[in-house]
Amino acid sequence: MGGGTMFDLQIIGTKIVRELGELIDQNVVVIDHNGFIIASTDMSRMNQFHEGALIAMKNKEVMHMTKELSVQLKGVREGLVMPLVIEDTSIGVIGVTGQPVEIEKYGKLVQKITQFFVEDFLMHRKKERETKMFELFLLDLLNGQVNQLLLEQRAEMLNIDTELYNRIIIIQLNRRIDEKGVDYLRAIQIIHPQLHIFQWSFDKLVLLVPNITRIHLEQTLHSFNRKLIKLYDEDIFIGVGNSHSFFELNESYNEANIALTVAIENRQIVFEEDLKLELLLSDLDEQKVGHFIGRTIGSLIEEEELIYNLEMWLKSKGGLQEIADALHIHKNTLKYRLKKIEKLLKIDINNNENKLELMIAILLFRKRKSV
Numbered sequence: 001m002g003g004g005t006m007f008d009l010q011i012i013g014t015k016i017v018r019e020l021g022e023l024i025d026q027n028v029v030v031i032d033h034n035g036f037i038i039a040s041t042d043m044s045r046m047n048q049f050h051e052g053a054l055i056a057m058k059n060k061e062v063m064h065m066t067k068e069l070s071v072q073l074k075g076v077r078e079g080l081v082m083p084l085v086i087e088d089t090s091i092g093v094i095g096v097t098g099q100p101v102e103i104e105k106y107g108k109l110v111q112k113i114t115q116f117f118v119e120d121f122l123m124h125r126k127k128e129r130e131t132k133m134f135e136l137f138l139l140d141l142l143n144g145q146v147n148q149l150l151l152e153q154r155a156e157m158l159n160i161d162t163e164l165y166n167r168i169i170i171i172q173l174n175r176r177i178d179e180k181g182v183d184y185l186r187a188i189q190i191i192h193p194q195l196h197i198f199q200w201s202f203d204k205l206v207l208l209v210p211n212i213t214r215i216h217l218e219q220t221l222h223s224f225n226r227k228l229i230k231l232y233d234e235d236i237f238i239g240v241g242n243s244h245s246f247f248e249l250n251e252s253y254n255e256a257n258i259a260l261t262v263a264i265e266n267r268q269i270v271f272e273e274d275l276k277l278e279l280l281l282s283d284l285d286e287q288k289v290g291h292f293i294g295r296t297i298g299s300l301i302e303e304e305e306l307i308y309n310l311e312m313w314l315k316s317k318g319g320l321q322e323i324a325d326a327l328h329i330h331k332n333t334l335k336y337r338l339k340k341i342e343k344l345l346k347i348d349i350n351n352n353e354n355k356l357e358l359m360i361a362i363l364l365f366r367k368r369k370s371v
Helices: 010-023 051-059 067-072 100-143 148-157 179-191 214-232 246-266 277-283 286-300 304-315 320-327 331-345 352-370
Strands: 028-032 037-040 063-065 079-086 089-097 165-172 196-201 204-210 237-240 269-271
Touching (some): 010 028, 010 037, 051 063, 051 079, 063 067, 100 148, 100 196, 100 204, 100 246, 148 246, 165 246, 179 196, 179 214, 214 269, 237 246, 246 269, 246 277, 246 352, 277 352, 286 352, 304 320, 304 331
Parallel strands (some): 237 269
Antiparallel strands (some): 028 037, 028 089, 063 079, 079 089, 165 204
């Protein structure tokens, strides 16, 4: 800490008092660096000034508050005051009320417990600060707008192994990531310390992934997907970017976004490297897309069931019976619906050129709905 760094003891003062209050019978107070009581087992002492604490902080030594001192000094009662010193800086005082001779035995216990709370808090705050700096760095890296030399300098400062990471994955949930989700992600980080998981928005995660084989990655993602679905009981969508060198990971991020769009349409984990026609359709003029959909399947837009049946028929390599079974309908019902589709669209759906146009139109329609 040192220097001019201030430590807000109030954040953990209540925890310290509660813990010590359960271990010893005497009253316990926590006093901040200005000499004011910020936590106490005796609520009547809250916010009172404690002159003895200031002296103990200045001298950086344990002081016995005798009967005489309790009369001479403002806000003092008989007992012990022990300064909390972190990196040679007094950040506050812990006080135990009672006859000094009787409470002497508690001195080391009180100091150790308090020191543990303070150091644990400092460690967590340091980790949070490092995580925030990493997140800001990743944001600049994935935006692709910052000079590479500057990124290299920041990566070195943050001790990032740029040879280790080569891929970005985006996970989309159908809901806000709540506390149980955050706890699960923390547990994953502990189990897989080389995997970095960032909450990108209220319902989206970005994963910075080390260089592992595709088979291993697929196994990990399917396991991850199952656990998140079990946690939230909702569909989870995962888009996987391609492998790139570290300072070109913005490309992997863009690819993961494209894959995520397809994943949302198809309810599955999608690797961008597997996309073909979907890749071609991912960056088209929105107005022209609207015109194309209108000219091909416009008369089916309000008939979601018919669109789904047509899509299944176009994708299937089997016969009508197999498609009907997959749709859980009678074969004659499927025949009737396909005839109805032909009548509404005024085309022969068995024509290969029409089939291609219909498949593209449905893909674009699904893409639009998922945005």
